Amino acid sequence: MKSNNVCKLSTSDMTDDLSASCFVLETDRDVMSLKTTLLSHRMILIDQGEGEFLFDNTPHAFVKGTLLFGFKGETFTLSRGEDVRYLYVDFSGTRADSLCHRFGIYPHTRKRDNFNALIPFCRDTLLSTQQENIDVAAQGVLLYIFSRLSASFAAKNDAIQRVSEWTEEHFRDPTLSIAQIAKEIGYNPKYLSHFFKEKMGIGYSEYLRSFRLKYAVSLFELGISSVKNVSLLSGFTDPLYFSSIFKKALGVSPKEFIAGLGESGKNE
Helix, strand or coil: CCCCCEEEECCCCCCCCCEEEEEEEECCHHHHCCCEECCCEEEEEEEEEEEEEEECCEEEEECCCCEEEECCCCEEEEEEEEEEEEEEEEEECHHHHHHHHHCCCCHHHCEECCCCCHHHHHHHHHHHCCHHHHHHHHHHHHHHHHHHHHHHHHHHHHHHHHHHHHHHHHCCCCCCCHHHHHHHHCCCHHHHHHHHHHHHCCCHHHHHHHHHHHHHHHHHHCCCCCHHHHHHHCCCCCHHHHHHHHHHHHCCCHHHHHHHHHHHHHHC
């Protein structure tokens, strides 16, 4: 079977800053299925098809438009796939490492989706660039994609900020949820929930409970002694549930907390 691969290797001297050793359009299933050890970092953009790669035997599913990063020293192979075609650039250097760190690209965060718009740009650059200029073209593609990652990274940080701001404004609403916020700010609920937990280290429900409990504490400290009223003002509909999670979080019940505040006042 005739291969439609396009492989352009850089003949320029390698530098310590940012070097691209090759720019490839891979179409050969036999080559994809070979288990190889990466000699440098690899940026991979899925041009066509869907399937699964193994990086050090860890599976990562992909579809058209998925962007993945492999790291020097890892083993890499295609474990399954239909009509797969992908572009890749092998790159190395101290700047390569710093760019990966800057945008949070590590083995557990190597995969980014919805980069379909980059496919024509990368493919056209590879096909139209002369061999003698491939190092410049490949580096240009790398830097352009990193700039797009920068925009995506900023947008994601903005999403977290918007979730936090929405929570601060609406936490008293007992129906508030990550699904409701996702609808308001234009995100997929499952994606936003997963991303929030990944970046904040806790799930949104736990974050919201913590926010409400802190507010409840502030109300008690202001002198409101009705547990029912404080629970309702803080976004809880069930005072018994509120009392239960309050004690679990603070180690004392709301009534014990109020009593403790009274004792503090007497001792001042």
